[in-house]
Amino acid sequence: MKVAIVGGSGYGGVELARLLQQHPNVNLTQIISHSQAGANFSEIYPQMTTIIDEPMKDLNLEKLADDIDLVFLATPSNVSHRFVSDILEANLKCIDLSGDLRLKDPALYKSWYNFETTAEAYLDQAVYGLSEIYQDQISEANLIANPGCFPTAGLLALIPLIENQIISTESIIIDGKTGVSGAGRGLSLNVHFSEMNENTKAYQLGNHKHIPEIEQELSEKSNDSIMVNFTPHIIPMTRGILMTSYTNLMIEQTNEQITELYQSYYQDQPFVRIRENGQIPSTKEVYGSNYCDIGFQVDSRTNKLIVVSVIDNLVKGASGQAIQNLNIMAGWDQRTGLHQIPIYP
Ligand SMILES: NC(=O)C1=CN([C@@H]2O[C@H](COP(=O)(O)OP(=O)(O)OC[C@H]3O[C@@H](n4cnc5c(N)ncnc54)[C@H](OP(=O)(O)O)[C@@H]3O)[C@@H](O)[C@H]2O)C=CC1
Numbered sequence: 026m027k028v029a030i031v032g033g034s035g036y037g038g039v040e041l042a043r044l045l046q047q048h049p050n051v052n053l054t055q056i057i058s059h060s061q062a063g064a065n066f067s068e069i070y071p072q073m074t075t076i077i078d079e080p081m082k083d084l085n086l087e088k089l090a091d092d093i094d095l096v097f098l099a100t101p102s103n104v105s106h107r108f109v110s111d112i113l114e115a116n117l118k119c120i121d122l123s124g125d126l127r128l129k130d131p132a133l134y135k136s137w138y139n140f141e142t143t144a145e146a147y148l149d150q151a152v153y154g155l156s157e158i159y160q161d162q163i164s165e166a167n168l169i170a171n172p173g174c175f176p177t178a179g180l181l182a183l184i185p186l187i188e189n190q191i192i193s194t195e196s197i198i199i200d201g202k203t204g205v206s207g208a209g210r211g212l213s214l215n216v217h218f219s220e221m222n223e224n225t226k227a228y229q230l231g232n233h234k235h236i237p238e239i240e241q242e243l244s245e246k247s248n249d250s251i252m253v254n255f256t257p258h259i260i261p262m263t264r265g266i267l268m269t270s271y272t273n274l275m276i277e278q279t280n281e282q283i284t285e286l287y288q289s290y291y292q293d294q295p296f297v298r299i300r301e302n303g304q305i306p307s308t309k310e311v312y313g314s315n316y317c318d319i320g321f322q323v324d325s326r327t328n329k330l331i332v333v334s335v336i337d338n339l340v341k342g343a344s345g346q347a348i349q350n351l352n353i354m355a356g357w358d359q360r361t362g363l364h365q366i367p368i369y370p
């Protein structure tokens with residue numbers, strides 16, 4: 026299959042390029058850049074020297090359609106909703122890494138993303154690309170809304186509990202920690218070395234754009250309309266997301282029962298690993314890989330189930346999951362090209 030990346034000079038783009046180089050069935054034929062077309066990819070990313078030395082191109086959808094089968098959009102929010110109709114009309118399949126197509130209710134874009142969507146007609150068509158949960162729909166799709174990094178880790182931990190009705194749908198509290206690469210390659214005060222080094226910050230309390238995404242997907246799996254409290258924190262590491270979810274048990278459960286529940290839910294899913302015997306995963310244990318690791322503890326004193334889920338934000342949280350979705354769409358084994366073992370230490 027021939028593919029292109031739009032937004033190739035960003036972190037999601039270079040991670041896609043790295044992973045696609047190791048994919049046996051994919052030919053990455055074009056890397057497209059908005060501001061750096063003409064520059065050699067390996068000049069922007071010297072680690073790609075001798076691996077991808079070609080110049081990045083301008084976006085020309087007509088020419089692109091003759092050359093490729095599928096396009097990855099690794100562009101910031103408020104970009105891809107403007108491209109999507111042209112891409113689909115050109116008969117291209119599309120996997121969008123941004124949030125532009127994830128929310129089903131168009132009104133939510135104004136309130137949470139601060140722009141009006143022009144892709145209202147495509148929001149229903151876009152399949153939410155949480156690979157483990159929507160495999161059947163993904164296999165039939167031509168348009169994928171790849172999930173956000175925090176939602177990927179949070180939803181993989183919470184959906185099995187919601188579907189099995191063992192936790193209350195009220196008072197779900199999620200605490201998220203992210204490395205700075207989650208903010209992309211652009212410079213900003215938030216990720217300035219002296220702001221971030223030896224520092225930790227909570228941000229966007231009650232108004233982070235991943236809240237409606239998490240609520241939409243949890244509500245979809247429940248009979249209730251679910252609201253959550255989610256607070257992200259940025260911490261001084263490059264990659265990684267760690268989500269701690271605090272839930273109220275509706276029926277008494279032991280750690281062994283929860284292990285069984287998760288293991289049975291994810292028994293056919295190679296990228297979700299359930300930790301046993303009270304082991305709690307850390308971000309380095311998935312670094313550079315497409316795994317989501319889940320650990321938990323029943324706190325019988327307070328009747329809570331506390332779940333910790335970790336991913337690499339750039340792999341399972343973005344580019345890795347996008348390739349997993351490509352594999353599912355193409356009917357290949359979902360692990361194709363994604364065999365990276367976590368880098369540790
Ligand atoms: N970083 C992460 O951990 C995650 C990111 N995502 C999402 O993936 C997408 C890419 O993120 P990331 O790579 O980190 O971001 P970056 O800021 O690193 O890269 C975004 C790229 O988009 C291109 N771009 C900017 N404006 C436009 C435009 N108007 N039209 C076309 N291209 C444009 C830029 O490249 P150029 O100017 O060269 O074209 C830029 O390099 C975002 O939507 C992000 O939210 C999702 C999950 C996790």
Ligand SMILES: CC(=O)N[C@@H](CCC(=O)OP(=O)(O)O)C(=O)O
Binds near residue numbers: 205
């Ligand atoms: C550290 C940092 O700023 N992280 C970003 C992660 C968002 C992201 O990349 O996800 P989307 O695809 O939904 O934009 C944030 O909190 O907005």
